Amino acid sequence: MTIVRDPREAGRDRHQDRDPDQDEAFKRDLLSALPHLRAFARGLCGRPDFADDLVQETAIKAWAARDRFTPDTSMRAWTFTILRNHYLSELRRSRRQVDYDPEAVERLLTMKADQEEPLHLADMDRALQKISPERREALLLVGASGFTYEEAAQISECALGTMKSRVARARAELSALLDPEAATIDVPRG
Numbered sequence: 577m578t579i580v581r582d583p584r585e586a587g588r589d590r591h592q593d594r595d596p597d598q599d600e601a602f603k604r605d606l607l608s609a610l611p612h613l614r615a616f617a618r619g620l621c622g623r624p625d626f627a628d629d630l631v632q633e634t635a636i637k638a639w640a641a642r643d644r645f646t647p648d649t650s651m652r653a654w655t656f657t658i659l660r661n662h663y664l665s666e667l668r669r670s671r672r673q674v675d676y677d678p679e680a681v682e683r684l685l686t687m688k689a690d691q692e693e694p695l696h697l698a699d700m701d702r703a704l705q706k707i708s709p710e711r712r713e714a715l716l717l718v719g720a721s722g723f724t725y726e727e728a729a730q731i732s733e734c735a736l737g738t739m740k741s742r743v744a745r746a747r748a749e750l751s752a753l754l755d756p757e758a759a760t761i762d763v764p765r766g
Contacts, residue, residue: 602642605651606635612652612721613659619716620663622705630666634659653723657731660713667709703753707746714742715750 613634617627638645638655645654704712710732717728718739729739 598647599642601647602645603639606638606655609652609655610635613655616656616716616721617659617663619704619720620660620709620713622701630659630663633662637662650727652721653727653731656717656721656723660731699754700750703750706753707749711742711746711749714739715746718743719747 610631613631614627617630617634618624621627621630634655637658641658645651704715707715713732714728717723717731718725723731725736725739725743728743729736732739734742
């Protein structure tokens with residue numbers, strides 16, 4: 577006679593034999609990666625609310641899959657991969673939806689005096705969102721998150737040369753978008 581078990585209990589059994597110290601170390605490493613994940617998520621999607629949702633889902637998925645994490649490897653790289661994959665899944669799922677953000681519209685219609693720094697950041701954010709998703713992701717991984725080209729290529733599941741090319745083209749395109757008069761480099765699309 578075969579006993580059918582509740583699948584939710586199987587997940588609990590899988591983590592019952594774990595060393596509490598391992599879980600504590602994992603939690604500590606995961607918590608230290610959260611600010612980096614949020615910055616990466618914000619750069620990918622351009623929306624703080626969606627970025628927070630991505631980070632929350634990533635943390636939940638990472639915790640649930642903690643037995644698959646290899647100790648002494650990069651928690652940041654592992655969680656960035658989870659976040660990226662979740663983001664791409666959400667993007668595919670919501671391709672046909674158009675979001676209306678009343679706060680963003682309000683920010684466009686009103687502007688307070690003496691806000692040059694936020695304006696420059698907003699310009700950078702808008703320019704970053706105009707770059708193709710692959711190039712934006714590459715630039716965020718290498719330029720903003722500090723990953724090596726090799727780590728970024730592994731996270732993005734592409735060849736090292738492709739990653740270097742994406743970063744170089746993203747930098748040139750971003751530069752052209754931010755200062756069109758100074759741009760002398762022709763950035764091919766694709």
